[in-house]
Amino acid sequence: MTDRPKRHDDDVIVCRCEDVTLGEIRRLISEGYHTIDEIKRISRAGMGQCQGRTCRHLIARELARALGVPQEEVEMPMFRPPTRPVLLSTIARGEGDE
Amino acid sequence: MNRKSADIVVIGGGVVGCATAFELARLGCKNVVLVERNTIASGSTGRCGAGVRQQFGTELNCVLAREAVRIFEHMDEYLDYEPGVEFRQSGYLMLAYSDQQWEQFQRNVELERSLDIDVKMLTPEGAREIVPFLDLEGMVGATFCQTDGHANPFHTAFAYAQAAKRLGAEILTHTSVMDIEVENNKIQAVVTDKGRIATSAVVNCAGAYSAKIAKMAGIDLPVWGERHQILITEPVEAMMGPMVISFHHDFYCQQTPHGSFIMGIGMPGEPKSFNIRSSVDFLEGMANTVMKILPPLGNLRVVRQWAGLYDMSPDAQPILGECPPIEGFYNANGFSGHGFMVSPIVGQAMAELIILGKSSVDISKLDAGRFERGELVFEPAVVG
Numbered sequence: 001m002t003d004r005p006k007r008h009d010d011d012v013i014v015c016r017c018e019d020v021t022l023g024e025i026r027r028l029i030s031e032g033y034h035t036i037d038e039i040k041r042i043s044r045a046g047m048g049q050c051q052g053r054t055c056r057h058l059i060a061r062e063l064a065r066a067l068g069v070p071q072e073e074v075e076m077p078m079f080r081p082p083t084r085p086v087l088l089s090t091i092a093r094g095e096g097d098e
Numbered sequence: 099m100n101r102k103s104a105d106i107v108v109i110g111g112g113v114v115g116c117a118t119a120f121e122l123a124r125l126g127c128k129n130v131v132l133v134e135r136n137t138i139a140s141g142s143t144g145r146c147g148a149g150v151r152q153q154f155g156t157e158l159n160c161v162l163a164r165e166a167v168r169i170f171e172h173m174d175e176y177l178d179y180e181p182g183v184e185f186r187q188s189g190y191l192m193l194a195y196s197d198q199q200w201e202q203f204q205r206n207v208e209l210e211r212s213l214d215i216d217v218k219m220l221t222p223e224g225a226r227e228i229v230p231f232l233d234l235e236g237m238v239g240a241t242f243c244q245t246d247g248h249a250n251p252f253h254t255a256f257a258y259a260q261a262a263k264r265l266g267a268e269i270l271t272h273t274s275v276m277d278i279e280v281e282n283n284k285i286q287a288v289v290t291d292k293g294r295i296a297t298s299a300v301v302n303c304a305g306a307y308s309a310k311i312a313k314m315a316g317i318d319l320p321v322w323g324e325r326h327q328i329l330i331t332e333p334v335e336a337m338m339g340p341m342v343i344s345f346h347h348d349f350y351c352q353q354t355p356h357g358s359f360i361m362g363i364g365m366p367g368e369p370k371s372f373n374i375r376s377s378v379d380f381l382e383g384m385a386n387t388v389m390k391i392l393p394p395l396g397n398l399r400v401v402r403q404w405a406g407l408y409d410m411s412p413d414a415q416p417i418l419g420e421c422p423p424i425e426g427f428y429n430a431n432g433f434s435g436h437g438f439m440v441s442p443i444v445g446q447a448m449a450e451l452i453i454l455g456k457s458s459v460d461i462s463k464l465d466a467g468r469f470e471r472g473e474l475v476f477e478p479a480v481v482g
Binding site: 041042047048051080081082085087089091 | 137139140144181256331356386395397398401402403404
C-alpha cells in the first residue's frame with residue numbers, strides 16, 4: 001500500500017454497485033493504474049448492475065486531476081451489452097416463441 | 099524511452115508474459131523488459147473464464163496444470179500480493195453425455211490418477227450431490243476433481259507484474275512492437291513505437307497475435323486467434339461450488355467468489371480472426387443451454403457479455419521453447435483456451451529453459467518444431 005495523505009472526501013462512495021470509495025480510486029492511481037479499464041479490473045468499479053454509468057465519469061475526473069490532463073483526454077472504456085440487466089430466461093424465451 | 103538494451107525482452111503483458119518476466123527476474127536476470135501494447139491483462143487474460151483445471155487428456159497438459167495448481171495454492175505469499183489472487187479449490191465437475199465420451203473420461207481419469215491428480219468418477223446422481231439443481235437428462239456420468247478451481251485473472255497478472263517490477267524488471271505498457279531485428283539468425287533488437295531495445299533474446303507471449311510477432315523475426319508460427327464469448331450475471335448468494343463443464347454442449351459455468359455466475363459456450367464455425375465483438379446469437383445459445391443443464395440460473399440477470407481470443411495451435415496444445423533457426427527467439431503461446439490456468443508453471447519453465455538451459459518440467463515435446471516433424475499431440479478436452 002502506498003502512503004498517501006488522507007483527504008476529507010476519501011470515504012465518498014464512487015461506485016455504488018461495488019462499494020468502491022474515492023480514496024481507493026486515488027490509491028490505485030498513485031500506485032500507477034492510470035486507465036479506467038485497469039482501475040475497473042483491479043477494484044471492480046464499474047462492473048456492477050449499472051455497468052459504470054455514474055462511476056466511470058467520476059473516475060475519469062479523478063484521473064484527469066491526478067495526471068494533469070483535460071477530462072476529455074481520459075480514454076473511456078467500451079460499454080458492453082446488454083444495456084440493462086436481462087433475465088437469462090427472457091433471452092431463452094426470445095428464440096422461437098414469437 | 100530511456101532504456102536502450104535488455105538481456106531479454108518479453109512481448110505481451112498477459113498473465114503468461116508477466117509470469118515469465120517475474121520468473122526470469124527471480125532466476126537472477128537483471129535486465130528484463132516486458133513490452134505490452136495496451137495495459138496489463140487487457141487481452142485474453144482479462145477476458146478468460148478464470149478456471150484452473152487438471153482434468154485433461156494428455157500427460158503434458160495434466161502435468162503442467164498440476165504444477166500450476168501447486169503454485170496457485172501459495173501464490174499470494176509467493177508473489178507477496180496483498181489483495182490476493184482469489185484462488186479457490188471448489189472443483190471441476192465434468193459431465194459426459196454419451197458412452198463414447200464416458201469412455202474418454204475414464205481414460206482421462208486413469209491418466210490423471212497415474213499422475214497423482216485425485217479425480218472421482220460419479221454417476222449422474224452422484225454429480226447431483228455436488229450441484230443439487232443439476233438436470234440429469236441425457237447424462238451418462240461425471241468426473242470431479244476437488245483441487246481444480248478458479249482464480250482472479252486480473253489479480254494474478256497484476257501480482258506477477260508487480261512482483262517482477264520489485265525484482266527490477268521493467269514493464270512498458272502502451273508500447274507496441276513494430277519489428278524484430280535479426281542478423282545471421284540471431285536476435286539483435288526489438289523495435290517499438292517508443293524506441294529500439296537492443297537484445298539477444300525475445301519471449302513471444304503475444305497470445306493470438308503471436309504469429310504476427312513471429313513473422314517479424316521471419317518465422318511462420320501456426321497460431322491463430324479464435325473468438326470465444328462469455329457472460330456474467332448479477333451476484334447472488336453462494337449456491338454452486340464447482341466449475342461445471344460439458345463438452346457435449348461445449349459449455350462451462352461457475353459461480354465466482356463475488357457471487358456472479360460466469361459462463362461460456364462455443365459457437366460452431368467460428369472463423370480464424372481477431373474479432374472480439376460480442377454477438378446476440380451467443381446470448382441466445384448460452385441462455386438456452388444453461389437453462390437445460392442448470393435450470394434455476396434462468397432467474398439470474400445478465401449484466402455483461404464480452405468476447406476474447408483463444409490463441410489456437412494445430413493440436414490445441416501450447417507452443418513452448420526456442421524456435422530454430424532463430425537463436426534467442428522463444429515461444430510461449432498457442433494455449434488454445436488454457437493459458438491462464440497453466441501460466442504459473444509456464445513462466446517457471448520458460449525462465450529455467452532460458453537461464454539454465456533446461457526446465458524442471460520437460461516441455462521439449464511442445465516446441466514449434468513438432469508440427470514439421472508431424473509429432474502433434476492432440477488434446478481432446480477443449481471447451482467453450
